[in-house]
Amino acid sequence: MDTPAATPASRTFNVPATASAADGAQTLIEIDSFDFYYGAKQALFDINLRLADKRVTAFIGPSGCGKSTLLRCLNRMNDLIDGTSVKRGNVKIRGIDIYGRDVDSIELRKRVGMVFQKSNPFPKSIYENITYGLRIQGVKSKARLDEVVEKSLRGAALWDEVKDRLHESGLGLSGGQQQRLCIARTIAVEPEVILMDEPCSALDPIATAKVEELIHELKKQFTIIIVTHSMQQAARCSDQTAFFYMGKLVEFGETRDIFMNPKNPQTEAYVSGRFG
């Protein structure tokens, strides 16, 4: 059992020493003195963070604070943007440096899935949307694909709603359903980590509630990191919360502590709605 009591993060930010190990979870992701640049502009400053396995972590902070950037660093989606670079530090998942020389970012993304702010089902049928990830890995067996479709849709609490129209276009679903379809699509490839980049920002409250419920279910199987603008959402569905400001990690700890008893005055100002 790893105890992150002596991590740089906890030292720097006075996070309670037992924060991430409170319920005995294992550390999955370790981020150490991580600096990230868009061209010449530094976007992330010396991030140190330990994220536990099978937990929900929320990244909060005002716009442009770097929370989405950090999220996209975790499956190297930022590689696809011109001029981005990691200047210092590293990110390890299960002890493997994902920015290491011999790491294949494609393989990484199979293990670290992502759900985007704007739901982006492909303009294909629901069935094809779900099986896309497996097909590109070369899975051809019809039985196996059918099985995965049902399991993933059930896992995303969408099965009952769409089971009769699996071969209709995914674009015909409502916004909330589309987002859950994207989640189903992601869990179909069995990642270990699911990154969610403001998954509910375009949804109405009812659809949001469904997705949040789903997140609760999913954390039994997956490690989830969610970037959100809504503090209520962070409070409702995350176990731990990290607060970012101006590209720096300001405070990290149990969600309850961050909201009820923040250590840092900036955190307090933000969570109490005084800025951001």
Place this chain on the structure above:
Amino acid sequence: MPPDHTAAADNTGTPSPIFAIQKARTRFFGLTFDETIRVFFGGNAFVAVIVLALITFFLFREGSQFFGQNRDSLRTYRLAGLEYVDIIRQQEEDHTALTRYLFDIRLKAVVKLTEEGVDAAEAKRRLAKFDDYAERYGDTIVPVRGLVSELTEVATDIKTRYNENEDYKVARQQFLASGMKAEAEAIVVKNLDFSREILAITGTFPAYEQINTEYAEALKAAIAELPVLPVPELQPRLERFRELNREYLATFPTRTELLKNWNNNAPVGWSESFTQFIFGTRWLTASFWQDWYGIIPLFVGSLMISAIALFIAVPLGVGAAIYVNQIATPQEQKLIKPAIEFISAIPSVVLGFFGIAVLGQALRALSQWEALSWVPGFPYSERLNALTAGCLLALIAVPTIFTLAEDAINNVPRAFKEASFALGASRMQTIVRIIVPAALSGIVSAVLLGLGRVMGETMVVLLCAGNRIAIPDFTAGITAFVQPVHTMTGIIAQEMGEVVRGGIHYRALFVVGLVLFFIALLLNFLAQKIVRKYRISIG
């Protein structure tokens, strides 16, 4: 697919503890499949660069030897004494021009007399003295003309023999190269000794001097006593004629000096070959005397037609762009934009055909209409001329200018327009003072690209420009615009099919192509530069 992942996927719900993200892809030549594809596409993108390079290369490859060949041609021109003859010929031509001046005066006098109601016979009688004088004046040149035609024959002969010999040499080389020694031996190459041959020409210098002195005397005598014209108003023109003759006479010593010092062995430099092309005013091919490859007449023709085309197309194109973007209703926009796009799809050869079949005649008929006789150059008689081609090219340039100008106007931030309205400006004021200036650089670059399109257009000018290879006569001012001209694109299209591959004429056409190519690149470059500036200014 890494095996461990399959295991994980089968083993639902329990992800493998091993986090296998290491590279494990098959590689060929150190590249993965994906990287190979990337390289493949990148290579394709590079095709554009390659094509551009190839165009440059092949134009240079075929054209580069032109300057060498032109230099050889000019050298022969000098060695064989053609240049010497042309110096004297120039004197003769100047005299002919002066004679023409006299005829011009006579024509004016006849017109004047006819207006006064004098009949033709009477006019002729009254002008008898003048005619007599003109005839005597014209005859003064006869000895010089005789000399020139004599020398022309001599020089042509030398040049012909030289060229024949060169051909023999080539043939001999070819025989030798293919191992046919006997045949090679059979060819007798008589090398021409130019310095001896030329004596037949330069040896006539004393004779020329004498003829020339007599000629000068005769001229002086001729201008000493001018005839009296029956039309007194024209008398000043005769005075002017005298003045022109004095000027002409003043050139005699330099000419004699030039002939005296002329040397058929004077070297012909590269620069001479180059300037003869770039600044040469004659494009004269397949001539028995001497071929000239001067691009100026073609360049001026292209420029003139482009000027006409832009003169018409810029107001129309920009006006239409303003109208469609700022004034027209949405329905009108929906109609006009595709319609103009449609016009741009009319193939240029069809437009050229239309010019030959309809527009040429229509414009000529229009020019002969009384009510339009005030237009300079109207009426005219050539059906196919710069104006016909220019009008059709305008139709080609309009869609380009319209589309790009409309884009530029569209890119003017809405806020500019709104701010202007908020200050109480009318729509017209806003358009003229805010929108057009803000879009100006975009419009200018649109015009430049339109110019590029027009300069590079071939079929219309080939069919409708009249194809007369001469610099239009600008002395008459703007009327030059209804004269037939030839263009750079037209000359390539017209003559490429008829020339000998590898010959100087063939290479000259490639050099013209090269000039066109660089003009196109230059216009493109300028247009981009202006657009880039404009982007910054809008911010």
Place this chain on the structure above:
Amino acid sequence: MEKSTFWVFRLATYLILIAGFSVFGDIVVKGSATVFGAFKTTSTFPYFTNTFLTEAPESLYVFEHKGEKREMGDREYRAFREKETAAALAAGQPAPQFKADSYVYSAGGIWPCIVGTVLLVVGSMTIALLLGVSSAIFLSEYARDGAFVRFVRLAILNLAGVPSIVFGLFGFGMFVIYFDWNVSLLAGWFTLAFMVLPVVITASEEALKAVPKGFREGSLALGATKWQTIRSNVLPYALPGILTSSILGIARVAGETAPIMFTAAYVVRDKLPWDVEKISDFFFQGVMALPYHIYVVSSKIPQNEYTARVQYGTAFVFLGIVALIAASSIVLRNKLRGRYKW
């Protein structure tokens, strides 16, 4: 004041349209008579034919016979003359004298030109699409801003401005002479393909850019490789757009004369392109082409009532083909714009 200025602009706009459509109208009106006048009934299916569209060009002979003015195509004229001469001889009369004015290409039809144009367009567009779409995929999907890409873009931009006659010269210098392909389909294909390349690249890139970023991100986040993403999640959605915009390129290829003048076009050729001994001969033969035929008939033969038929007819057919292509591009594009809203 303001009103009148608006009218000036309006006038400019409509003047352009009038000019364009008067060209169009003139050719359609005079040319359609040739084409629609050439329908003939036949004894076999489909019981009619159009001689103008299906025959090769011939010389036209105009002559007077027994006080009647006759116009005949070359073959018909020869047959007629032989028949009349034979008849006269049989009747013991002296052979009749025929004094005919002949006008080349003014009888018969333009079938070989249509075939040639279609072959040129199909071949060159295939090459241009292969090269152009690949380049566009690279520029839009793979390329990162850098010296190489800027260089490529600059080259494309400049290539777009190169006059077509220069492409013709280049094609002549490279394919016809250096590669020794002679005046051939192959030389014409490559020359036209290179000429239209910038159009295809720009159009394809635009179509690729119109595919939402989310499709790519979604696919990549599922662990697809770049190529898998492009193949299954970008190209299929960009393809209609690519093809639609490339139709404009087809119109350009079909409409250009200057590039094929020295690379692919023959003034006249008796054989049709598929009359070849070896397959390889197919690629190394010159063809007749509509635009070049228009050039030939409008510049090499005089303008008169006998030649106008074929001149206007050819121009009409050609303009019709190009207009159809252009119109379908415009219509399709408008349709696509409505349909693909992601």
